[in-house]
Each structure stands twice: as C-alpha cells, then as structure tokens.
Amino acid sequence: MSKRIDALPFLLIVLVVCPVRADRDPLASWNDTPARQSIMKFVAAVTDKDGARFVPPADRIAVFDNDGTLWCEQPAYPQFFFGMDRVRVLAPQHPEWKDREPFKSAVAGNLEGVLASGVRGLIELTAATHGGMTADEFDRIARDWLATAKHPRFQRPYTECVYQPMLELLAYLRANGFKTYIVSGGGLEFMRPWTERVYGIPPEQVIGSTTATRLELREGRPVIVRGLEIEWLNDQEEKPLAIQRIVGRRPIAAFGNSDGDLPMLRWTAGGDGERFCLFVHHTDAEREFAYDRQSPVGRLDQGLEHARKNGWTVVDMKTDWKRVFPARE
C-alpha cells in the first residue's frame, strides 16, 4: 500500500503538466488552409463521444501509402536505387547480366535506362536483388544501405526525406486513438527496419509487397529464406484486399498520392459512417518535386477527378505545407 501512495506526487505532476503540452500545435507544419481544417474537423467528429459521428477507438484505422505520401519518391522510388546498388554489388557473380536489361543499365548507374525497361524490368530487378538470402541477411543489407545511401538531389539519407507535416499527422492521429498502418507497394522487409524509428509505425502495422519465402533447417535451426519470386505485389486493388486480410477492419481514413492508391481510398470511402480520404498533390518543384498526370512515378490522374467529385481532401504541397522535410538531425 505505502509504495502506491508514494506515487501520488508523481501523478499530480503528470496531471498538471499534461494540459500545458496539449497547447502545442500538433500540426505545426501545416498552414491554416482547408486541407488542415478538414483533417481537424474529421478527427474532432469521430472522437466526440456525444456526437452522432463518433467512432470507437478500435475502429479508428488509418492507412497510409508510403512512396510519395510519407517520403519522397522522385526521381525514382528509393527502393529502386537500392536495387540498382545491389545489382552493382552482385554483378561479379552474374556475368549473364552484362548484356541484359535492366541489369546492364543498373551496373552502369544509368537510371533512365533502367526505367525504360518498364514494370517488367522493375520486377525482374527487384526479384534478382531482394531474394536468395535469409530474412535476417536481407534485414542487415537493407539497414546498411539506408544508413549510407543519400538522395541524389537533397543529399541526405532517404529516411530524412520524409514529410514533416505527415509525421505530425501520424502522431496527431495516434494521439487521438487511431492505429496507423502503412499500405505500400514497396517491399515489406525493406520498410520494416526503419518505419518504427522514423514514423512510429511498428513492423506488424506495415503492409507491403512480399517476396516468396520458405523455411529451411540449417544446423538444426529453422531459418526463413527469401526466394526469387514476388509473392504479392501490393498495388491498386491489392491494397484493399491486403488490408482486409491483415487488418480485418475497413479503415476510416486513407492517405495516398497516386492512382495506385485509388482503390484503397475508394474502399475506405465506401464504408458507413464518417470517412476521410486525402491525396498529397506534389506541386512544389522548388522544395520537392511537381508532378501528377504525366509522371511515370506516382502518376496522379484519375485520383484528382475522384477527389473533386467526392469531396476528398487534396493537399497542395506548395500552399498547404509550411515545410516539407524535417530539420537536419
């Protein structure tokens, strides 16, 4: 008993200090525009216990695309640069790559050449560089690369090319009882090593594309080995299907930036009750990049139509965000 009573002064400190902290603006990097207002209005509605639009915490599921929504995807997906770097490391063991695209261009560091090989090339490159090792080995390879690789334009680690306003949004939603998930076309095990540290999103809340795996016994111990085939390409319709399979609840909020996210946003919007859908529109060539309908990476065409028709929020990066990236560490 006595030990518990001793805790009271500490409790009082917590009670007194908390209201002060709540005064800080949780979305400090957002300008006070309709985009920000729509977010705050939605959160207020679903957390108001006495309101008609209240949603119990267990159902406050928010899903986020990653590339172009939480971190920079231009001039190409970071995982794409990872794949190219891996090709260079592995090339000596693969003489057959010398005259074969996209490997030839990757070895030469020719980004345009690799991109020219299209989706088929991207899949081939990913399969060849993301498999053939244990899960633990891949985890180490991904960590090492992320610790040293730098964005070609911003010259900072890719994990610092994340959007400060979106980091605040993630934290704001969680502070209001939301569970935040990543639902990305990116590789599951390429994201997990850093999403908890950078986004506050733990491994079990990351949904991504997967490589087929198998279990092997090595010296009597089971080991997970990554194969050379893609098991699940988590894009377009596959996003809502994966959400149902893994989360088992329909999200009430979804955040994306490209047409590949549209099925996930429509799935979210199609449920009953209060819903929130948001597209990040890249309009800021100066601080980041400006692209939509014509971009091979992160093409946003149909999505803009849908957003307008359905009253979804579209973030205009240039006018809605006070800053794009976090301050340098």
Add this chain to the structure above:
Amino acid sequence: MSKRIDALPFLLIVLVVCPVRADRDPLASWNDTPARQSIMKFVAAVTDKDGARFVPPADRIAVFDNDGTLWCEQPAYPQFFFGMDRVRVLAPQHPEWKDREPFKSAVAGNLEGVLASGVRGLIELTAATHGGMTADEFDRIARDWLATAKHPRFQRPYTECVYQPMLELLAYLRANGFKTYIVSGGGLEFMRPWTERVYGIPPEQVIGSTTATRLELREGRPVIVRGLEIEWLNDQEEKPLAIQRIVGRRPIAAFGNSDGDLPMLRWTAGGDGERFCLFVHHTDAEREFAYDRQSPVGRLDQGLEHARKNGWTVVDMKTDWKRVFPARE
C-alpha cells in the same frame, strides 16, 4: 484544472482496489503441476525488469494454434461441420455433387465418408463452400451458423467448446504485456467473427488460411468477393512464414497441439533469449477426447519427441486442468 483534481478520489480507489484484484488466481483452472509452474516461471522471468531474461513488452508476442489448442477439434474440425452444412444448403444448386465425393457424403451427413476423401476432399469441400460470395455475406453466413450449430457430443455451441484453462492463459499473458495471436490452419474469416468476443483476440491478430479474393465495383461501390481457390493454407511451415509476414517479430511463446504446429514452435524456440513452447496433449477421454499418434485430426507424434528433447511443456489435459470447458452461460 479543477476537473482533473476531482479525479483524484477515483484514482485512489483504483490504487486501493488493484492489489486486491491481483490476489485472485489468474490460472484458477490449472492444477498446481509442473505445466502451470513452467508458465508462471516463464512469465515472471520475461517481465522482471531487473532480471537477465527481461523482454520488452513490444517483443512479448505469443502465438496460439486454434483447433485442439484453444477449442475442441474432435470428432472433426468445427469448420468441417460448417462446410458439410453448407454443402447441404447449396446442394440444390449443384446437381453435379450428387455422385461426387466428398459432396455426396456431405449431403448424406456421413462424416466418415467425407473424412475418407482425405486432404484433397477437405480442400475441395472448403473451396466450394467458402467462396462465391462477398466477404460481408460470408461473415454473416459464418455468424449465423456459429449461433445455431452445436457440438455433436457436448450439445453446446462450438464457441463454448473452448478450453477454460487456455482462456485464463490468454488473459494472464495479456495482463503481463503480451500480445496474443491466433495462428491457425482454420479459415481466417471463419474465425474473425467470434475470436474477439470469445478469446479477446481482435481481427488483426488472427492469422489463418485464406481464400483468394478480388475487388469488384457493384453499383459504383467496391466490394470484396471471395473466389473458389485457396490462397494460403496456413499449416506446418506456412505458420512461421505467415507470422514473419504479418507480425514481423519472432514470437517468444508458442502454443499448439499437433505436428502441424511443430514448425511454429521450433521457429519460436530458435530465437535468442527466453522462449516458451507448449503442446496441449489430449489425454482426457472422459471430459473431452484422448488422442495423439493415431489420430487423423490433430495428429501429435513428432511433437511429443521434440517436446521431450527440448524441455518444452506438455499439458496433460487430464491431470493439469481442473476443468476443460467454461461453465454454461
């Protein structure tokens, strides 16, 4: 401020009442045998902050098989009876089933005949009865069946043929900071409608076999439709692979009852630090069923060897459990 100060009397009540509640035996249905002692010793070790074997809460992942581990799987898996009942409902639309096993036996209510068609028959029966409708429709069908179907011997709903000692174990682990998962060969969407109510395990912590799904637009709204193929059969090696894919952390505790759970238990045991593996051994023909090496359902042969060799816990249902099922509601 004043509102917060008013909360103090309530806080005091919580502080005073909590120690009293902790006096209740969390494993009241377990006899004080080595099985129970091994569980309590493990939990004490990983939750002792000053101990060498402490495990932070985020890594306290516990995985549970379902059939035969959390609920009764004899004389056949409940989902199997569900499939047979579905065949009878659907038979008028499928004249081709008349002379074809396992459908012919299923329509006749002949359990032995259906079982005789083996794994292939079981898969065919499941695919034919679990697909061809929307995810929402299947959810309703499963709920309706579970609300009315009764176990052939115990004459109570299947969801009341769950093991009281395991319910206590689940709650005890969660009270000690564990996250509890189901990792079952059973159908994912057959389990989700009731696992939260019965086991306290929410939909996103259920891992099971899945039917292939697709997204369709119906009257402009996206709908998830279940196909007729099995996408993932979650048994044997597939259990640890699914855990890695969905949880992304290696469990520190695993609970099973058959050889199909062995790869999951070995995967759990193979990690560093404190680990706990347990097999439920069905030894109680009077209160439940007695079976192991010879049983077509829940065969436990190699697992017993492994448990002995590796010092895993084996629950002898007859001597370790005071009661098997919960009191009737």
